[in-house]
């Protein structure tokens with residue numbers, strides 16, 4: 285399934301979200317993400333990452349500003365049509381426990397009234413899981429396998445934009461590492477635009493083309509991984525880079541090998 289054209293661009297235009305009195309969760313964010321880019325959104329807990337991400341698929345309604353995808357306001361289309369074009373993966377994936385793996389993967393197609401055909405098998409191939417697990421229930425899979433099913437379900441309707449909210453948060457480091465690599469490979473192979481929220485700067489540096497750092501609702505750094513590793517981005521960014529700094533040499537080698 286090689287991509288002919290890259291995924292869509294995404295632009296935030298003056299996005300502010302206020303849940304209550306006091307400082308907003310997201311404060312006047314404007315930026316554009318080019319089609320085909322893998323962007324990581326990092327920052328400490330409560331900095332506004334998830335809130336900003338969710339303005340794209342309209343799980344959060346901004347208090348001010350708007351989001352556009354390929355230049356079109358996300359409110360221009362009916363919600364189901366918008367969400368059909370967007371894959372969404374979040375922590376613990378939200379698989380339905382009483383539905384089989386096949387039923388879970390096929391759910392977006394069934395909701396849209398589309399034929400399922402061989403899509404379940406094709407998606408299991410895509411996320412490198414054996415087809416014979418299709419009849420199992422989610423409880424009969426490991427956490428990492430369930431997360432792969434979440435990715436398969438998010439991609440089953442062929443979206444060109446993938447939103448990921450701490451997708452590997454609940455996984456052990458080895459599974460996390462391998463799934464991160466698998467998602468990066470899928471992003472490249474399918475030519476997606478991917479936006480991933482993570483609190484893990486090492487993960488952002490390893491997977492993303494561009495790293496946005498949030499603090500108190502604002503984007504305080506917007507850098508490539510190489511620039512961050514070279515010391516750019518200011519104090520908030522470097523405080524996050526300092527955490528995996530011990531791994532920096534290895535990270536640089538991985539980056540150089542890409």
Ligand SMILES: Nc1ncnc2c1ncn2[C@@H]1O[C@H](COP(=O)(O)OP(=O)(O)OP(=O)(O)O)[C@@H](O)[C@H]1O
Pocket residue numbers: 303309327328329330331332333334335336483
């Ligand atoms: N539905 C909501 N109602 C009220 N306040 C909310 C809601 N969602 C988020 N907030 C608040 O908005 C702020 C930003 O939250 P958000 O979840 O976007 O941060 P985050 O950077 O993704 O954090 P984490 O890494 O802990 O998930 C926090 O102060 C949070 O308490």
